[in-house]
Amino acid sequence: MIETPSVDWLALSPTVALLSASGLALLATVVVPGWMRKAVTAAVVLAGFVTAAVLAGVVFDESATPEVLLSDSMARDQLAAFAQVILAVTGAVVVLVSWTERRRDSYGEYYSLLAAAGAGMVFFVSAENLMTLFLGLEWFSLCLYILVALDTERAASLEAGLKYLVVGGFGSAVLLFGSALVYGATGEIGFAEIASAEPTDDPFLLAGLAMIVAGLAFKVSAAPFHMWTPDVYQGAPSSVTAFMSAATKTAALVVFLRVLVTAFPSEADIWTIAVAVIASISLVWGNLAALAQRDVKRLLAYSSISHAGFMLMAISADSARGGEALLYYLVPYSAMSVGAFAVVAARERELGRPVTLESLAGLGWERPYHGIAMWTFMLGMAGFPLTGGMFGKLFVFSAAYEAGDWWLVLIGVAATAVSLAYYLNVVRWLYMRSGPELRLAPAGGSPPRDLALGAALGAAVVVTVGSFFAVQPILDVAADAAASLPF
Amino acid sequence: MNVTNPFYAALALIGNLASLAILYLLLAAEFLTAAQVLVYAGAVMVMFLFVVAYLGGRADAPWAGGPPLLRTAAVVAAAALLVEVVVVLGLAWGDDLQDPAQVADSFGSPAEIGALFLTDHLLAFEITSIVLLVAAVGGVVLGTTPEKEDD
């Protein structure tokens, strides 16, 4: 008889909470009558995310010293917990954002899949070997494929789904092949073991590492692996886009950091450069392409690519400070992007058509609350003071500078300068258009009151601005989290 | 790979997979061989054929097409991938690929794999099940799209 290994349920608790939420929601879609289905499932999933956040907090508190569970298949450390908190909170906010999203009746499935995806990510960030890594990745990716394509009545949604599925499949195949090679080179799949395994510059190992970097860069949507991003972000339901832009990036980046630092320390000299290059390509590409966009979701997609560039900068520093910088950056970033997409979603529902810059005209005056929120997010992404975005950039830059990549800092500065043009352009449309342009907007007639979305926006703004004034606490936490990696 | 009709393509794939199964067998992975045959030749392919049948002749799209540049680029890229792996192999050939480890007969037997799945790779196992569940849900949600003419 096989003795079943002891499972550390606390470490798994966030995942479990979300899974059960997802399961309940799924159940509810079947048993609960249609008129209250949406409410119930949403409530359940919201509760799930909140519990997950709380539990992750507890885990963070409990696991000061990182440990590896279940024969090195998952890690229980503060890095994972930190990321899980961000992910769970993001998920909760997204639930709020999607409350008034119009869709064919598959609400139950939507929420349950959202929870499932959340669970996948929450597990993913704690993956400690290549198998769990791959499986976790596929886990939330599959959920996202479905979510993206969920608005089956919109051709765009389906197209986005197909593209995401195919390109995503391609990417994960690459990742898988890479893992296979690494496995072949070392005979190990656990990160720590890979690091300690003998062959350092075995060609298999290197090729595998390259492919793994590629696969993860794909999920981070860093150039040149980003090309799916704009299409998918544009086509997907706005709430899903919000979730992807914030959560997927967070999960993927954290894992990126974990894999590279834990599993391939002896190849650091190569992958730091590689990551730095990828980062700079993303910065240049994302910002330049964003200049040409009219569709706001697309614009934000490109901006998210450039942000990926910034955060990869931090990873390429390969230092504790770099880790801190990345983790800090994630906080305001996810808040800002979720918030921004939330505003877009609201406008979308109000106008009933995709949101272009033109259709933002005058929003700032018609809906002061949304306007100011969007303003905050744009300035934050541009790295203006009074938002966490500024400190994020500062830390990333200083990390890169300490690592000696002053050229990277300069590229970052230039990219930021370019990015201003389109971020401010959004603000310009919000406030400074008048007369003819305004006719695109519905004259008067306030939109359906949407408290949930309002609350979500409020939360996002609070985090964005709060992370500016409360730098130190966040930074301390981030430092602890980063400390759980063997720098 | 240049069959235009998905139906034949699918059948060809079955053949492909079957031969893979043989290879697995040679690699002393009996259980996997079985799984391969069942999962692929069975489930997956059946799904495929269903869909193909459902979609009927509408499905087949012509071979390649699109910008020629793209085509050449594709070929080059694929070739490059292949070549690289081969080169890597060549680099690594010398050292340890010759002498595979000696393994017991029970290597790759269902029992051992099952044991592993229930001990070391418990999580993997669970996740796999979750993934499958998700897939099922997804298939249903997407599959049951009502016909829509408008928009």
Added chain:
Amino acid sequence: MLTTALILLPIAGALVVAILPLPRETTAGLAFLVALMEVGLWIAAAARFDFDDGSLQLGTSREWVESLGISYSVGFYGFSLWLTGAAVIVSAAAIGYAVWIGRDRPRAYHALMLLLTGAIVATFASQDLLLFYISFEAMLIPLYVLVGVWGGARRQAATLTFVVYTMAGSLLMLASVVAFGVTQGTFSLVDSGTSDNVWIFLGFAIAFAIKAPLFPFHGWLPLAYREAPVEVAAVLSAVVSKTAIYGFLRIGLPKFPEPADDLSGVILVLAGAGLVYGSLLAFRAPDLRGVVAYSSMAQMGLITLGVFAFDDLGLDGAVLQSVAHGLVSASMFLLVGMVEHRCGTGELASLGGMARGRPALATVVMVAGMIALAVPGSATFAGEFLIMAGVYDQGWGYSIVVALGVVLAAMYTLRVISAILHVKPGPAVREGALDLRPAELALVLPMILALLVLSAWPALVSQSSFPGNDAAQAISDGFR
């Protein structure tokens, strides 16, 4: 504490104004009240300030980010206190003007104006490099919208050029800030030592050169000054530009002695060029704002000459001139606004003859103009003379350039005065156009009076700007 209050009061005021759903007039009035309270606070601060020992006073410091050595640390030296004084007075006048003119969307407008005030004060007060950067940037946020929403016809081009250009500069500064802070291990201006890295210095220098602006970095100036709401333009040219000077005085020179010295030649030449260039363009600018805008560019060149004279005369002169020019250019801009308000245009060709029957306008314009052209005996004259004397040590040529600037200033200022006041009324001047109303006088006169006081006693500023009344020493010691 007082310093923090000075910074927070306007910001708090901004929030209140923005949030409370008050009627137009009340909102505007409230904003103006806050601005006046700010002036009052400054007076209180000046009263507490011991000018004889010019060391850092009214300081507060609180850790912000230990790991990087970033702290919220503020305080005043003599010169920064004076600059702040000019700033609060000017912005009070500007807000008052906005109230009087009745800008629409008052809640947003006044909130932004107050925010701007707070940011400016914070800039002058900041004793931490990052805090400086933050407030330096924060000024842009309100300015962007103020110009872009309430500006003239081409406001959008103006505002985008302005912000992107200045932001580009200050991002270079951010890079430098990072480099300096990381190498120093602290961002505190008080604790950090000096650096001899030319590149880091260049980052700062370019940012300041764009902000000032110095020739040839003034590409944003003509459009911004023309299109901005006139009172915003006033704040822009009077105060915001001075933050660059503060930057040079507090960071550029003390923290980078060698680089500043090595590059002083270039900067001096650019400054001199800017002085002449601006004056020449002002001399033929077709409209009021053009003249004032280019003249203030010339003035910034002059002040920079003073700063990079590296000696007591030049530095004290620069501070004195900054304060004086701040007040005078603000009054000029407001007067321009009042004239434009009456005539509907600033084209010199279509103005004229406004002196007849409008004694108040005539007198105020004349006085402001005379101070603007630095008639001997005025505070501006004192400043220019000190600079002229100070920069002589760097090369007699610069003194000549300053002298040339004085003559050119006379030419363009007289041109604009006559164009407004003299000869026969222009096509745009209606007989009905009124003299200055009491409200308008109340806005301009305080600044004029302050200028007259300074004219009667320029030493008040020039003697009390730097620790131990020894500017060069203080700078070379890095204010230790």
Added chain:
Amino acid sequence: MVAGAWICLLAPLAGALGITLAGQRISRRTAGWISTLSTFVAFGGALVAFFGLWAADPSDREHVSTAYTWLAAGDFEVGLQIQLDTLSSTMMLVVSGVGGLIVWYSMGYMAGDDEERRYFAYMSLFVFSMLLLVEAGNFLLLLVGWGLVGLASYLLIGFWHHRPEAVAAAKKAFVMNAIGDATFALACVLLIWETGTLEFAGVFEDVGSLSSTTVNLVALGLLGGAIAKSAQIPLQTWLPDAMEGPTPVSALIHAATMVTAGVYLLVRAHPIFEATPDVQHLAAILGAATLLVAGAIALVQWDIKRVIAYSTMSQIGYMFLAAGIGAYGYAIFHLMTHAFFKALLFMSAGLVIHHLDGEQDIRRMGGLKEVMPRTHVAFLVGILALVGIPPFAGFWSKDGIIASALAAGGALGYTLYVAALIGALFTGAYAFRLYYTVFRGSQSEYAAEHAHEGHGEGPRSMLVPVWILTVLSTIGGLVVIPGVWHPLTEWIGETAEALVDPTVAEDYETSTLAVVLGLVGLFLARRAFQAGRQLVTNPAIWRVLEHKLYFDELYDALFFRPAVALSVALRRNVEEPVIERSLDEIGSGTIQVGGEVARVQSGLLRTYAVAIAFAVCVLVVVFVAVR
């Protein structure tokens, strides 16, 4: 007595402020009285100071009093300080005295102008500035006064701001003076760096120790200021245009006081000039040139005030000459007498103009002797004093100067001597040409219809000052009688000791020559007048003189147009294309690139796959290759 000096300085300022602040609340007449009285108070203060000094022991006749530190930077300090010595006290008397009379006079002259208050405020401001100039205890304060009188003159020349000529003239005057101020300021800068102070005493002590170039430059700078202020060649062109201002203004600023400030500066800064004789002689030469040129031009002018203006220039030329050769006493002496008689001339001219409703062209006057006899007397006295006919004031002072030139000797001395004498001839000629055309002969019909009897020659407020000045112009020169006594020159000598002292013989021979030449001029003018022809008959010369030797045209072509052209060129070729457009181009360029980049995003799924595949290949190659 120092208190007196302070009162003298501050009273007019108080007047000016009072009038400005009172604004509409006081009647115009009150404003006039405030201004006048404040000036006379200043005169009182000056008297106190003067006699205080007079009574004091000769060794104790230099007092410096500092109110507070006006400007300071580091260890450089400049106080608001006044220096009271024989020179400044004399100047104070002249300025406040003559000034008071003229302000008083202008109460009548300006009566009915709707901006009288502004006028009197400006007048008081001017008197204050002038007093600040003469009392200043250091160069910077002197420069301040220097600039302020320029300001006041700008304001007053442009007083009738609806007249384009007036405004243009005002601007011209100010800009030209600004040039002077600039060179003056530069001189001060040099002094700061070389001597570390700007106080007269301190500077003069160190002058000896300075390098010759430094001294030269400083002296040149000061001289530049002096020339600009005193309208000497080559910065003389503003003065004639300045006649656009009200006549009393011309009398006060452009005859009696401000324009002579240059002379005061030369005398005040004599140690510096003495340290560099070349520059000092340059001053003398310029003075001589000016007195000739101006005298010649005066021969052909038609505007009564312009004639007098040119005569002013030429008289100041005499003073420069004197100061240039070191005859400080005579320079100041002539400054004083000239203040008397030139003010007198202007004021009586003002009476005429006032009488003829603002007409200034002498061709439309004539035969006014009958209609305005008293004015005629006053004017005649003024003319005689100007030409230097004994015993009138001008005679003593001017001949003193010419004699000093003789005494100075040397090539320079003699040339100056000759020039001065020729100048005397010119003086006689243009002075009497003016006199005859205005007062003698038959009335022009214009004069006839305007000069109706009855409304007298003007209000008392105008006449009384004229009388006083007439008296002064008659006897004012008696304070220096060669061979008998010269208290004034000695008095001045205590501050600025003369370098030359003409002997009595030189004096008398000069006097005879000068007087004779003056009379010759008189007769020439008379003959020409009776013959009804001009003094200058050669049309070519006439044209040249009428165009003031084309100085205006020259400067216009030399400075103004180039400046304008340059500014326009800069705007067209640098500002707009380079500075402004470059930004737009950069911006649009970047956006275009962005468009290109975005176009790569073809939307074709397969491209994405290809891109990824390629990227993977590259990564693998790199990774494998690096190791």
Added chain:
Amino acid sequence: MDGPDIGWYLIVAAMLFGIGALGVMLRRSPLIVLLSLEIMLNASNLTLIAFARQRGDLTGQVFALAVMAVAAAEVAIGLGLIVAMARRRMVLDVDQASALRG
């Protein structure tokens, strides 16, 4: 052991991977693209198993098994998508799906 060297298996795997990639990059029918993806995954599987054998370590096989499941799931979703597209009368050609671009 019986059978060829591990290397040959790997070469086969590499070729399969390449072929699959080629399929994804060249074919326009989403169905066949899915098939190609399957082939790529299988290539990885083969690699895994080969190494497992060569290391004498079952982890690889377990991994491969998990991958199979995942692959199946992917197919299921992919097919669902395709069906949905077909229902919406969308042309089943990935080149036609390029409304989202720029």
